[in-house]
Amino acid sequence: MIQAVLEFMEKLMLLGDEAIAQGAIDAGISGIYAYPGTPSTEIMEYVINSKEAKQSKIRSGWATNEKTAMEAALGMSYTGKRAIVCMKHVGLNVAADAFINSAITGANGGLLVVAADDPSMHSSQNEQDSRFFGKFAMIPALEPSNQQEAYDMIHYGFEISEKFEIPVLMRITTRLAHSRSAVVRKQTRPQNEIHLPGNLKQFILLPANARRQYKHLLQSQANFQEESDNSIMNQYIDGPDKKLGIVACGISFNYLMENFPDKKIPYPVLKLGQYPITRPKMKKLYDECDEILVLEEGYPIIEELIGSFFGLGKTIKGRLDGTISRDGELNPNIVGKSLGMEFAQTRPLPSVVTGRPPKLCKGCPHIYSYNALNEALTNYSKGRVFSDIGCYTLGALEPFDAINTCVDMGASITMAKGAADAGYKPAISVIGDSTFTHSGMTGLLDAVNDNSSITVVILDNATVAMTGGQKSSATGKLEKICEAIGVHKDHIIVMNPSPKYHEENMKVFKKEIEYEGVSVIIPRRECLHTAARRIKEEKKKKELEKIKSE
Amino acid sequence: MKKDIILAGVGGQGILSIAAVIGMAAIDNGLYMKQAEVHGMSQRGGDVHSDLRISDREIASDLIPEGKADMIISVEPMESLRYVPMLAPDGWIITNINPYVNITNYPDMDDILKEIKSIPNHIALDANKMADEIGSKKSANMVILGAASLFLGLKYEHLENAIAKLFKNKGVDVIEINLKALAAGKIFADNYNKN
Ligand SMILES: Cc1ncc(C[n+]2csc(CCOP(=O)(O)OP(=O)(O)O)c2C)c(N)n1
Ligand code: SF4
Numbered sequence: 001m002i003q004a005v006l007e008f009m010e011k012l013m014l015l016g017d018e019a020i021a022q023g024a025i026d027a028g029i030s031g032i033y034a035y036p037g038t039p040s041t042e043i044m045e046y047v048i049n050s051k052e053a054k055q056s057k058i059r060s061g062w063a064t065n066e067k068t069a070m071e072a073a074l075g076m077s078y079t080g081k082r083a084i085v086c087m088k089h090v091g092l093n094v095a096a097d098a099f100i101n102s103a104i105t106g107a108n109g110g111l112l113v114v115a116a117d118d119p120s121m122h123s124s125q126n127e128q129d130s131r132f133f134g135k136f137a138m139i140p141a142l143e144p145s146n147q148q149e150a151y152d153m154i155h156y157g158f159e160i161s162e163k164f165e166i167p168v169l170m171r172i173t174t175r176l177a178h179s180r181s182a183v184v185r186k187q188t189r190p191q192n193e194i195h196l197p198g199n200l201k202q203f204i205l206l207p208a209n210a211r212r213q214y215k216h217l218l219q220s221q222a223n224f225q226e227e228s229d230n231s232i233m234n235q236y237i238d239g240p241d242k243k244l245g246i247v248a249c250g251i252s253f254n255y256l257m258e259n260f261p262d263k264k265i266p267y268p269v270l271k272l273g274q275y276p277i278t279r280p281k282m283k284k285l286y287d288e289c290d291e292i293l294v295l296e297e298g299y300p301i302i303e304e305l306i307g308s309f310f311g312l313g314k315t316i317k318g319r320l321d322g323t324i325s326r327d328g329e330l331n332p333n334i335v336g337k338s339l340g341m342e343f344a345q346t347r348p349l350p351s352v353v354t355g356r357p358p359k360l361c362k363g364c365p366h367i368y369s370y371n372a373l374n375e376a377l378t379n380y381s382k383g384r385v386f387s388d389i390g391c392y393t394l395g396a397l398e399p400f401d402a403i404n405t406c407v408d409m410g411a412s413i414t415m416a417k418g419a420a421d422a423g424y425k426p427a428i429s430v431i432g433d434s435t436f437t438h439s440g441m442t443g444l445l446d447a448v449n450d451n452s453s454i455t456v457v458i459l460d461n462a463t464v465a466m467t468g469g470q471k472s473s474a475t476g477k478l479e480k481i482c483e484a485i486g487v488h489k490d491h492i493i494v495m496n497p498s499p500k501y502h503e504e505n506m507k508v509f510k511k512e513i514e515y516e517g518v519s520v521i522i523p524r525r526e527c528l529h530t531a532a533r534r535i536k537e538e539k540k541k542k543e544l545e546k547i548k549s550e
Numbered sequence: 551m552k553k554d555i556i557l558a559g560v561g562g563q564g565i566l567s568i569a570a571v572i573g574m575a576a577i578d579n580g581l582y583m584k585q586a587e588v589h590g591m592s593q594r595g596g597d598v599h600s601d602l603r604i605s606d607r608e609i610a611s612d613l614i615p616e617g618k619a620d621m622i623i624s625v626e627p628m629e630s631l632r633y634v635p636m637l638a639p640d641g642w643i644i645t646n647i648n649p650y651v652n653i654t655n656y657p658d659m660d661d662i663l664k665e666i667k668s669i670p671n672h673i674a675l676d677a678n679k680m681a682d683e684i685g686s687k688k689s690a691n692m693v694i695l696g697a698a699s700l701f702l703g704l705k706y707e708h709l710e711n712a713i714a715k716l717f718k719n720k721g722v723d724v725i726e727i728n729l730k731a732l733a734a735g736k737i738f739a740d741n742y743n744k745n
Binding site: 039 | 560582584585589594611631632634635652653655656
């Protein structure tokens with residue numbers, strides 16, 4: 001239905017994520033790489049479903065994890081073509097090695113890295129701020145305030161990436177990623193031809209080369225700074241009342257404007273959309289105004305930078321001085337209050353309203369895996385199940401209460417191993433199929449090499465369910481992978497997680513939990529939603545074929 | 551003209567189909583629109599909502615400020631109440647009265663209805679039953695939209711056009727049923743107001 005909306009309108013109504021995707025298509029990318037993760041998933045999905053992208057033979061499709069995605073994008077950039085790589089904020093942790101080093105190699109064809117942050121942790125383990133990563137890598141970073149800017153900045157980002165031969169980071173946050181608004185397209189640009197870097201040693205980070213490349217990166221800082229100082233993404237908007245100067249980064253600018261319906265803000269405002277932070281405009285604001293208020297989603301990066309360590313200088317208000325809460329995303333009311341505005345009392349939340357947390361779907365295969373596992377563990381003390389991230393993490397909630405950890409993708413296997421190494425047995429790992437190929441395989445190899453006594457349960461629902469049912473890199477490969485890693489054939493057991501086989505499955509769990517060594521159990525049944533979608537698509541295909549043959 | 555609308559329901563109930571119709575009617579008439587959607591957590595059964603803003607002037611924030619929503623359109627009764635703190639003093643609640651019970655402590659329906667009726671501007675309707683009578687359970691959301699159509703500041707035929715466009719690929723019958731559902735909701739709301 002949403003696709004239909006698009007087709008009927010001259011202006012495209014796009015999610016922030018989709019604006020980025022359309023921007024990338026129009027800016028002449030040759031490939032997009034990504035691993036799913038809320039709120040970034042729709043960027044890749046849009047390109048996968050785009051007819052234009054298909055016609056232009058733009059490479060798309062899900063990677064095994066963010067690091068492989070980042071490296072493939074860098075490889076494409078090496079050939080002189082434009083590439084974009086997208087991930088959620090914690091994905092950048094996984095890709096960090098490649099990401100940081102790509103700043104040292106530099107880019108050849110334009111290279112854009114999109115990181116979608118999730119302040120307030122709507123669907124994440126933390127609210128880390130990717131702007132830090134931009135600063136850490138010492139590369140230019142962009143932060144759009146709305147969908148149109150996101151679209152425009154993709155074009156601009158590729159231009160400066162090629163101008164300075166450097167990867168460029170774009171940071172967005174949940175609300176921009178998942179809010180729909182009108183976007184006007186620019187003219188499309190053809191893809192680059194293959195042209196290798198002039199210096200074929202540029203990408204060899206042997207110390208001797210790396211030192212040279214690093215010096216080059218340091219020297220480039222002045223250029224990045226100058227670009228940012230002159231960028232239209234950073235706007236100084238004057239105001240008559242100099243008692244306060246406001247710095248508004250990215251989407252916080254919209255929340256600020258919302259509080260001034262006539263669009264007249266009495267105070268000077270520095271609207272920031274590009275990093276490194278522009279010095280002349282920031283200095284002007286600091287010099288002219290009595291106090292500064294900093295509005296930024298995520299960490300108080302700018303506030304810390306312009307504030308004084310010793311509390312000298314002008315008063316800087318923001319998340320550090322308590323004007324705004326240290327955690328959580330911003331909204332119009334929080335921004336209004338930070339300006340001293342008073343809001344009328346709203347109606348209270350009626351007391352009849354009770355919580356309705358998300359839960360495993362009725363009939364979800366994970367339910368039956370947990371039921372059998374729980375029963376198999378009844379005679380052991382609690383606290384033995386190390387788990388991971390995915391739909392199955394909801395096994396932490398009642399009525400299952402089945403898992404004890406969830407830290408980062410892949411950690412279930414390695415944490416279980418650490419616990420087993422400490423003499424804590426049995427130690428069980430519960431991990432999803434996509435999470436296993438993302439970051440579980442290497443941990444399993446560690447366990448095999450150490451012959452750590454762990455039972456690894458790989459819940460194979462043939463999809464990346466949590467993020468909406470993307471194609472899983474693991475499908476059809478799990479047993480072979482485990483065997484090749486060195487798990488004994490007799491201890492790789494596939495089961496059907498259905499109530500029909502409860503007793504049988506429970507006994508398998510019991511037996512393997514007692515086994516001294518690495519065993520892998522694979523409960524295998526398709527996610528209900530993925531199955532429903534597949535059946536629908538197959539039916540459609542059949543009907544089409546029938547029409548064709550008639 | 552400016553309408554801030556909160557769409558509410560439970561994951562999987564398809565609140566975005568209502569958003570798509572309103573959004574398309576608004577855009578086709580040259581209005582601005584912003585719509586913050588809910589994505590992620592693909593499991594069904596959690597509470598979900600979407601902020602939909604339409605206006606003849608440019609819209610700044612993707613999120614509706616607290617206490618400023620003109621309307622809550624909900625496909626589930628308890629969910630309509632979850633966003634009451636967002637509602638403007640003279641705002642409307644338009645909600646289906648069929649509970650989606652997937653929690654053990656779902657409150658008493660009488661208490662929920664009492665609370666809905668304590669909001670001066672409300673319309674509570676049995677959209678499932680009305681959709682069923684028309685012959686398509688699936689079009690309950692369009693019944694609710696029909697009831698809300700009185701307060702959207704959009705011409706009724708623009709909503710009809712939007713439905714025709716959006717369901718074009720699904721065939722004439724589907725369009726017909728959804729238009730009927732829309733009309734049923736509108737007639738209900740017309741009479742509700744008179745009482
Ligand atoms: C580094 C990182 N990348 C992406 C995500 C987002 N994410 C959470 S769970 C998940 C995948 C879950 O898939 P799977 O393991 O197959 O379990 P399922 O949801 O299908 O049960 C993803 C991509 C994340 N939390 N961390
Ligand atoms: S989306 Fe699929 S895997 Fe996730 S809870 Fe529902 S049925 Fe289970």
